[in-house]
Amino acid sequence: MSDSINLKLKIWRQRNHKEAGHFEMYDMPGVSTHMSFLEMMDVLNDRLIREGKDPVAFDHDCREGICGMCSMYINGRAHGPLKGTTTCQLHMRHFSDGETVTIEPWRAAAFPVIKDLVVDRTSFDKIIAAGGYISVNTGNATDANSLPVEKAKSDEAFDAAACIGCGACVATCKNASGMLFLSAKVSHLALLPQGEPERRERVLRMIDAHDESGLGACTNTGACEAECPKEISISHIARLNREYLRAGMTGE
Amino acid sequence: MASSPKLNSHIPEGPMESKWTHHKSTVRLVSPANKRRLDVIVVGTGLAGASAAASLAELGYNVKAFCFQDSPRRAHSIAAQGGINAAKNYQNDGDSVYRLFYDTVKGGDYRAREANVYRLAEVSASIIDQCVAQGVPFAREYGGLLDNRSFGGVQVSRTFYARGQTGQQLLLGAYSALERQVAKGAVTMYSRHEMVELVMVDGKARGIIARNLVTGELERHFGHAVLICSGGYGNVFYLSTNAMGSNVTAAWKAHKKGAFFGNPCFTQIHPTCIPVSGDYQSKLTLMSESLRNDGRVWVPKAVGDKRKPEEISDEERDYYLERRYPAFGNLVPRDVASRAAKQACDEGRGVGPSGLAVYLDFRDAIKRLGHHVISARYGNLFEMYEKITGEDPYQTPMRIYPAVHYTMGGLWVDYNLMTTVPGLYALGEANFSDHGANRLGASALMQGLADGYFVIPYTLGEYLADDIRTPAIPTNHPAFDEAEKSVRDRIEKLMSIKGKQTVEDLHKRLGRIIWDYCGMSRTAEGLTKALAMVQELKNEFWTDVRIPGDVNEFNPELDKAGRVADFIELGELMIRDALMRNESCGGHFREESQTEDGEAKRDDENFAFVAAWEYTGTEPVLHKEELNFEVVHLTQRSYK
Secondary structure, X not given: OOOEEEEEEEEEEOOOXXXXXXXXXXXXXXXXXXXXXXXXXXXXXXXXXXXXXXXXXXXXXOOOOOOOOOOOEEOOEEOOOOOOOOHHHOEHHHOOXXXXXXXXXXXXXXXXXXXXXXXXXXXXHHHHHOOOOOXXXXXXXXXXXXXXXXXXXXXXXXXXXXXXXXXXXXXXXXXXXXXXXXXHHXXXXXXXXXXXXXXHHHHHHHHHHHXXXXXXXXXXXXXXXXXXXXXXXXXXXXXXXXXXXXXXXXXX | OOOOOOOOOOOOOOOHHHHHHHHHHHOOOOOHHHHOOOEEEEEOOOHHHHHHHHHHHHHOOEEEEEXXXXXXXXXXXXXXXXXXXXXXXXXXOOOOHHHHHHHHHHHOOOOOOHHHHHHHHHHHHXXXXXXXXXXXXXOEOOOOOEOOEOOOXXXXXXXXXXXXXXXXXXXXXXXXXXXXXXXXXXXXXXXOEEEEEEEEEOOEEEEEEEEEOOOOOEEEEEOOEEEEOOOXXXXXXXOOOOOOOOOOHHHHHHHHOOOOEEOOOOEEEEEEEOOOOOOOOOOOOEOOHHHHHOOEEEEEOOOOOOOOHHHOOHHHEEOHHHHHOOOOHHHOOHHHXXXXXXXXXXXXXXXXXXOOOEXXXXXXXXXXXXXXXXXXXXXXXXXXHHHHHOOOOOOOOEEEEEEEEEEOOEEOOOOOOEOOOOOEEEOHHHEOOOOOOOOOOOOHHHXXXXXXXXXXXXXXXXXXXXXXXXXXXXXXXXXXXXXXXXXXXXXXXXXXXXXXXXXXXXXHHHHHHHHHHOOOOEOHHHXXXXXXXXXXXXXXXXXXXEOOOOOOOOOHHHHHHHHHHHHHHHHHHHXXXXXXXXXXXXXXXXOOOEOOOXXXXXXXXXXXXXXXXXXXXXXXXXXXXEOOOOOOOOOOOOOO
């Protein structure tokens, strides 16, 4: 395999959330296949700056797949073609010579575009603020081993807690639903004995916050699970539904 | 040696094991009714910032928290992999507060402040309790109780972990506590905001100027106290394991307003990172140190042996850590492991295309424990390695090389975590206090959370007790006018240069200078040369940088330019500090000061002090805080 490929990039440009956006084409010759996708974007931006043009704005931070900041829709797929991979962990060896790569921001009414590929995801923070926690003030805790937790449940809670809050689920869903994100947190806390006391209130409040933020309803297409870079299982949405039903039936 | 009169560490009297208990019981308190009237600014929302903001809001203070990311959940603490230490002794292997304290002081090569470290060890157990109560899913045994593993530089298993994502889980715990307070209205959260100036009124920290990174607007925020929790400055090296946005700006602004900077040259080069692959490289990726529990480090015995690793027999391999340090083997502390890797590569025995790598081999562990055990322990790390390099570490050894990872230096703080500016505090990696010249693995998470959950909630009252009658200072006060004007002028200056070099160009060059001369190995000659180079680079930056776009819009290049300008000034101070410290200790290796077999040689007679630098605008002034070791005896560190 050659160590270098030539690409065309078709990138969404939008000055701010008020102005309309459009696609622009950029030639990218000689892209090293060892580069990460974002490093390729760095190379493009370096060139644009030298040419006196406006570089492409995109969100990124840790570049090791854990902070959840990067958020590109690549060739019609959230975070690009590779399963279980964030944009920052995607490398150019997965693209072929001569290919045109289309790059868009997350598209959802609840995620307005700030500039180019950068969107506003504060609706996710609001969902967590509504109940994605266990109410325990600093200093309240008892000894960590005073409450054993079944390993299988603890492991499953971890699987849910691995969500990085990137919003790929919303971007992928035709309804722009944030249910996979929401269910991951509900599931994480519902599986642990520590989460038990607030189990009912939590799910009701978080679902309200989700709906208020303009995120859509879930129709079980499963697209979110397929595109989630952390491979969060859709079974958490099933648990969310059970929790919601249970909360409704046990209400005052 | 006596400490500088400008530095009062406020270490409580009494025996080491009762200092904190006594201090906690006697520091002044602020009543709940008065806390409501006090505003606290927290800059940064990593483990230290989020835990401090949440805990202070729980107590009743009005908190304003700032982060440059789009959400507080993304702070770089999230990327910490391996684990968090705590003296729980759940494993019955002889651990204790004293041992954690001792290991940390020794691991830091006797350049940390004993009283702070003892307190850290003391509160470590409560951190685990708190996090478990929040729902942090630590690894568990089949019996349902918490699991532990061992980490570099110690001989007990005291590290709690959540697969290879411990930092993520701890941060999400702190973030959820923070968001709970946001919902209650006790914390106001400012995301995509950056602190760009500290506001001083009558010699006290009374607020900040923050820049809204979406609109470019400058905002004024008042606080009775300001907490800098903005992390470390590893990105001064350009290439590091830090996130792209991690920066020194908040701490540096504080420094220029009077907060002394402690031990800036103490930086940690982590031994196990993925090697550099090309000049487009934007950052380096860490492979958790926990891998050294089961992976064996080696290079070929012969110089220039370019065969595939599978073709090199055991007799032809040099497991150099096991050979040189039989007592600790592959688990020697980070500074020792990094230097040994550099030596092997300098001898021409490095592997991979660049020759700047060594092998970390799991063959024997997979044979002994099975694929499934290794996969359960390190699965996500192996996957990450494969994604980046395209190689499968179950089949072929990982290639690793040291990379900048953590900075032990930071703003000088006293026992209460207050800097030399009244009302200005520094927590977590942003301060200098606990790790001396080298940090042990799994201790960064511990320190960030200790400072935020269990130290500042007590010590802040000591200062604010005098402030209960101070009303909020209106932000049209001349001090805010002046601070905002200085920021505006600086931004205008930056935008008006319109030169030829990009911010990245200049940052890369800075990184190269610091890495070459103030990295794993340092000499007076090299440092002197580097000082001139950085000064020259600073001139170039301010005459030739090119920043696209406008001030009043989303402009990441402008954000970066401000940060790089600060990194250049910090780089100069690091070099001066490294030049002054003519001894080897921890991560600071001066070639002039080594033993006959090439190990670091400390000079306790002349350098058992914290270097606290005062900003003057011209030559920085050095102040020394003498380190008195009451409990631990100073010995030459040995892991043989």
